[in-house]
Amino acid sequence: MKCEWVRQNILLYVYEEIADDARYELEQHVARCAECARELEQVREFHAAMKALPVQEPTTNLLAASRMRLQESLEGTRQNGFWQNLVLEPAVWLRQIRFAPALAAAIFIAGFAGGVGTAYKVVAGNSRPVSNVTEISAPVTKSTISGIRSISQQPGSNQISIQYDTVSAQEAQGSLSDQRIQQLLLFAVRNTYKTDVRMDSVDLLAQKPEDANIREALMYALCYDATSQVRLKALGALKPYVKSDIRVRNVMLEALLNDTDPGIRTEALHSVQPVRADTSVRTVLNRLAQKDDSEDIRSQARTELALVPQID
Amino acid sequence: MSWASASFPVKCISSRIDDTVRVRGVQAGNGAAFEDLVRQYDQAVLRLAMHFTGSETEAQDIYQEAFLKAYRNIGGFRFECSFYTWIYRIVVNLCLDHLRKRRVRKEDAPVAVDEEGKTFDVLEQVPDGRAAADPERDLMNRELSSRIRRAIDHLSPRERMVFELKHYHGLKLRTVGEILHTTEETAKNTLFRATQKLRGSLADMR
Numbered sequence A: 001m002k003c004e005w006v007r008q009n010i011l012l013y014v015y016e017e018i019a020d021d022a023r024y025e026l027e028q029h030v031a032r033c034a035e036c037a038r039e040l041e042q043v044r045e046f047h048a049a050m051k052a053l054p055v056q057e058p059t060t061n062l063l064a065a066s067r068m069r070l071q072e073s074l075e076g077t078r079q080n081g082f083w084q085n086l087v088l089e090p091a092v093w094l095r096q097i098r099f100a101p102a103l104a105a106a107i108f109i110a111g112f113a114g115g116v117g118t119a120y121k122v123v124a125g126n127s128r129p130v131s132n133v134t135e136i137s138a139p140v141t142k143s144t145i146s147g148i149r150s151i152s153q154q155p156g157s158n159q160i161s162i163q164y165d166t167v168s169a170q171e172a173q174g175s176l177s178d179q180r181i182q183q184l185l186l187f188a189v190r191n192t193y194k195t196d197v198r199m200d201s202v203d204l205l206a207q208k209p210e211d212a213n214i215r216e217a218l219m220y221a222l223c224y225d226a227t228s229q230v231r232l233k234a235l236g237a238l239k240p241y242v243k244s245d246i247r248v249r250n251v252m253l254e255a256l257l258n259d260t261d262p263g264i265r266t267e268a269l270h271s272v273q274p275v276r277a278d279t280s281v282r283t284v285l286n287r288l289a290q291k292d293d294s295e296d297i298r299s300q301a302r303t304e305l306a307l308v309p310q311i312d
Numbered sequence B: 001m002s003w004a005s006a007s008f009p010v011k012c013i014s015s016r017i018d019d020t021v022r023v024r025g026v027q028a029g030n031g032a033a034f035e036d037l038v039r040q041y042d043q044a045v046l047r048l049a050m051h052f053t054g055s056e057t058e059a060q061d062i063y064q065e066a067f068l069k070a071y072r073n074i075g076g077f078r079f080e081c082s083f084y085t086w087i088y089r090i091v092v093n094l095c096l097d098h099l100r101k102r103r104v105r106k107e108d109a110p111v112a113v114d115e116e117g118k119t120f121d122v123l124e125q126v127p128d129g130r131a132a133a134d135p136e137r138d139l140m141n142r143e144l145s146s147r148i149r150r151a152i153d154h155l156s157p158r159e160r161m162v163f164e165l166k167h168y169h170g171l172k173l174r175t176v177g178e179i180l181h182t183t184e185e186t187a188k189n190t191l192f193r194a195t196q197k198l199r200g201s202l203a204d205m206r
Helices: A002-014 A020-032 A034-052 A060-075 A082-086 A090-096 A101-106 A179-191 A195-205 A212-224 A228-241 A246-258 A262-271 A279-291 A295-307 B019-027 B031-053 B056-076 B083-108 B135-153 B157-168 B173-179 B184-205
Strands: A107-114 A144-153 A160-167 B111-113 B119-121
Touching: A002 A020, A002 A034, A002 B184, A020 A034, A034 B135, A034 B157, A034 B184, A060 B031, A060 B056, A179 A195, A179 A212, A179 B019, A195 A212, A195 A228, A212 A228, A212 A246, A212 B019, A212 B031, A228 A246, A228 A262, A246 A262, A246 A279, A262 A295, A279 A295, B019 B031, B019 B056, B019 B083, B031 B056, B031 B083, B031 B157, B056 B083, B083 B157, B083 B173, B135 B184, B157 B173, B157 B184, B173 B184
Parallel strands: A107 A160
Antiparallel strands: A144 A160, B111 B119
8 A cells, every 4th residue: 555655754755865766756645645644744743843952063162172171181192002012022912812831832923024124213003004925934033023913813723823013124126016116105105204215205106196095195295294395296296186186186275275384385376276266276265365374375366366267 | 282272173175185094194193184083073073972962061071082082093994984984983882871871870860950940850951052032932942852852761772873863963874874883774764663752752741
């Protein structure tokens, strides 16, 4: 019976969760059936009644207070995981695993040679690229254990599998199309304090912005790198994608508004010229024309706005 | 860090940077990236916590716990879901935890008496920012809203959360399902049950 189907779907209809074709059928039916129309009316009333408990927007004060409290808590936290305390202390973590002493001999270790070598200082280690090659190595006496990734035991057996990272000086050679080289460069952009190393990485990655992962790393560099030269380099590489990739455009707009270096803001301004007619770009240009610290940039923004074709 | 006191964020612009860029930034130890993530989501987090718990103080606690939890665990985030879903899951679970704790406390819940001599549960009060321009209408609204609160109280925590997310925050049932680690179909059925119960309760109270 059609009414039954309609009754089951009225709620979805009111909550706008109903499929388009089903919506049409329901509306058609309700126009002809008084009972179902009544039910619809009641559900709508219920829906409206529940609004007597309105959702309130957090006040500015509440938000600011919450943020400040969070900031204080964060300043007291170090984002250092479990692993940092276990360096060079295998005895400690062995004791923590509950297994019979006899199993000690049966530990099967798959080792990864991770880390980017002692030439680079590694920051928070949570996002290291995992090499897919697992080598069953001999006792790792020459390397330092830098972290334990995971420990698992096969149920019903005495086999334990432990994944750990070691830091050992390594060198990789290859061209930019080499996956391993790319991975290391992407890692370097985000994970090293050494400015010259980051600069070198961005320099190389800038040669291959057609790759989406590389573009993402370049966007990261433009947003977050502490050194303006690096950000500028990334910007230059991303420029040709402003029109085709909306994420690039948005990152460019963000740089335009928030980058502390006026040279970069100027470059970003030039880079959005091909899309100056876009609404979001015009909004930003307007803001820039009024609020930017640099008179030069304000006037450039005004010039750009003047060049925007008047659509309305 | 002066971001906490910065002028109200231009969130419409900065929201466009992919969450992926920000999350990877945080994973690499970049504090500014985390600040961006917080600014992106914190209003929604507070809004949800405030409405669900009905208490500003509890909402603030949930806010702290949620973002600290996110900060501590973001290293293990593997992009199997969106960051949006992930942060909502954290907040939803914290809200449900608080609800559970509150139900245990309710036996000795403080009760107060208002100007008309009626008792009301202190824990239920949320400061109403709206000015009382029409006292009679305001009274009716308050009665209705306390009836609704009581009706919602009779829902199971899950039903309550599904209803909250769908009705008050407009999330799609599919998203609600993802957040609660279940299917859209289950979320749909939970919504049905919740609305049946609510309609029943409200009808009884008339």
